[in-house]
Amino acid sequence: MEKQKTVRTLESQKKELQDQIEDIQKSCKHPELNANFIQDDNGGNKKVMMLCTECDAAVRYPTSAELKDFCS
Numbered sequence: 461m462e463k464q465k466t467v468r469t470l471e472s473q474k475k476e477l478q479d480q481i482e483d484i485q486k487s488c489k490h491p492e493l494n495a496n497f498i499q500d501d502n503g504g505n506k507k508v509m510m511l512c513t514e515c516d517a518a519v520r521y522p523t524s525a526e527l528k529d530f531c532s
């Protein structure tokens with residue numbers, strides 16, 4: 461069961477890293493946003509969100525004007 465052990469270790473490291481990312485994103489003021497594609501939570505679909513240029517957090521959906529800028 462060597463693989464299972466490795467997977468479990470990696471999973472717990474992954475959770476730790478995700479917590480660290482979350483902490484950074486929570487403390488960030490998101491001073492500048494940029495429209496970009498991100499992976500949808502449930503599935504492989506990509507959607508456009510406004511991402512913080514500092515911490516990469518998906519802050520909000522783009523307005524139609526921002527979406528138009530992004531697509532042009």
Ligand SMILES: [Zn+2]
Nearest residue numbers: 488490512515
């Ligand atoms: Zn940010």
